[in-house]
Amino acid sequence: MKKYVGQPFSNAQHDFNTTLSISEKRAVIVALHKLGVPIIVPASSSFQISNIKFSDSTILNEEMDSIIAQLNKGNCDYLFYEDAENHFSSNxxxxxxxxxxxxxxxxxxxxxxxxxxxxxxxxxxxxxxxxxxxxxxxxxxxxxxxxxxxxxxxxxxxxxxxxxxxxxxxxxxxxxxFWDYVAYQNMQNQNMLVNQMSQMFSPGQRNNECSREKDCLSDDCG
Known part of the structure; x- marks a missing residue:
């Protein structure tokens, strides 16, 4: 990738896919993704290890040096053991x-x-x-x-x-x-019911009812 510094990552994807074997890509792809290489995760199809795609963001030399430093320190060794397909298909x-x-x-x-x-x-x-x-x-x-x-x-x-x-x-x-529409509707109906009940038993509503009761009693007595 350092050969393509200053260019979009997408310019390096053909070289990446042809230089590394599938097993080699499977071993390193999760680590590269976690370290910031902008790998495009398909939105509506399964992840294809045979044809990795990169975004058009620009490759910066300092970022590549930072990735190399992290790898040399062993900070990402555990990522080499993660399953690539599960990692990219989980979302x-x-x-x-x-x-x-x-x-x-x-x-x-x-x-x-x-x-x-x-x-x-x-x-x-x-x-x-x-x-x-x-x-x-x-x-x-x-x-x-x-x-x-x-x-x-x-x-x-x-x-x-x-x-x-x-x-x-x-x-x-x-x-x-991620909110199920039926659950959303139920919540809306419950909120509406609570609001109606609150209005029915509000102090103002109770005073109005009491006034009406008194008027009725007065009429009856009259």
Whole structure:
């Protein structure tokens, strides 16, 4: 990789895949990934040790020297014994869900508007997703279907799409993406019931009921 300093990591991926055998790559790939080599983990397919892909970030000489120093010190020896396929496939579902959320933001929310106190999405936006994909992002959909993201004129606030994409990528929306929609609905229904019960038994409500009772009694006595 030091041969490609100043160039994108992706320029080195062919050399990497052809210079090392599959068994050699399997032995070192987890350590390289943990040390900061930007290996692309596929979002919707299994990890292929035969064709490792790198991102386009730039290879820096000082970073390569730091990786070599860490390896020479033996700080990463235990990583040579980790299973490469398990390491890269363990987050497959998470990466898939994040990609679905980003697709919704880029393809649907980006073209939505807030009109007459209602968020209006593009027609047939559901066609961007399979039934299973739609089910997976329903909680996320309802959480971002909020007028807080829109200006008074109905347009999305400036920079909101970029901010959401960044938040999805760093994991701030992971809880929503892993939240089962049925469980989310149950929670919403329970909250609604609690609010209704609180209003029924609030002091103001009880005073009103007492007043009505007194009026009824007065009428009866009259």
């Amino acid at each position: 497959l579902r998470l990466n898939t869900l994040r990609e679905l959320a980003k697709r919704y933001v880029n393809c649907v929310m980006k073209h939505s508007r807030y009109i007459n106190d209602k968020i209006s999405d593009p027609n047939n936006w559901i066609s961007y997703f399979t039934p299973g994909e739609l089910q997976a992002i329903l909680v996320f959909y309802f959480r971002v279907h909020d007028n807080m993201f829109y200006e008074d004129n109905g347009n999305l606030k400036s920079g909101i799409i970029e901010n959401l994409i960044n938040e999805i990528e760093i994991g701030l929306w992971d809880n929503c993406l």
